[in-house]
Amino acid sequence: MGRKKQAGAGGTPATVAxxxxxxxxxxxxxxxxxxxxxxxxxxxxxxxTDPARVFKTLVAEVDGTLTVAVVPVSGTLDLKxxxxxxxxxxxxxxxxxxxxxxxxxxxxxxxxxxxxxxxxTVVDASAGEHPTVxxxxxxxxxxxxxAPADLVRLTEAVTAPVGRG
Numbered sequence: 710m711g712r713k714k715q716a717g718a719g720g721t722p723a724t725v726a727x728x729x730x731x732x733x734x735x736x737x738x739x740x741x742x743x744x745x746x747x748x749x750x751x752x753x754x755x756x757x758t759d760p761a762r763v764f765k766t767l768v769a770e771v772d773g774t775l776t777v778a779v780v781p782v783s784g785t786l787d788l789k790x791x792x793x794x795x796x797x798x799x800x801x802x803x804x805x806x807x808x809x810x811x812x813x814x815x816x817x818x819x820x821x822x823x824x825x826x827x828x829x830t831v832v833d834a835s836a837g838e839h840p841t842v843x844x845x846x847x848x849x850x851x852x853x854x855x856a857p858a859d860l861v862r863l864t865e866a867v868t869a870p871v872g873r874g
Contacts (some may be wrong), residue, residue: 713737721847722813722823723727727855730863734855737843741850742818748817748845749782752852756843763843763852764836766819766827771797777830779844779860780819780872787873794831794869818848821864830866832857837868 727734739755741748749765756763760783767778771792778786792800805816813825821830821844836842836857844860848851861868 723820723847726823768803784874830864833872
């Protein structure tokens with residue numbers, strides 16, 4: 710894989726965090742279509758990658774605490790499982806404005822890496838089934854591919870089955 714940048718892929722807080730940590734990664738840039746109904750599925754199609762290896766970053770509120778869930782784009786987030794994974798009782802999706810403010814990223818480009826404020830993070834257990842996974846690199850049209858173990862380490866995440874479908 711090797712740390713490398715592709716043309717047109719400028720640095721983001723996510724790529725800076727991965728570089729500082731000495732993590733091997735590959736950037737994938739593609740032309741984002743604003744009319745696309747799903748950012749993650751668009752990324753998988755644009756990269757020609759199995760959607761099970763492309764993960765979306767969702768921000769939820771668990772018992773009043775913003776919490777990040779990283780789940781395959783081919784499925785959905787199980788809010789009850791997310792709450793249980795972090796020792797909480799109830800989870801709801803966070804207000805998009807609060808998610809953007811806390812992470813420093815815009816919706817559709819929220820990366821689990823390099824967030825403005827480190828939030829509790831849960832990576833779906835299915836990530837470990839792949840040698841590498843892709844997550845947003847911090848802006849629409851830019852994905853970072855890295856080993857699941859590096860994703861977990863850099864985000865200080867727990868892994869749990871929080872994705873459905």
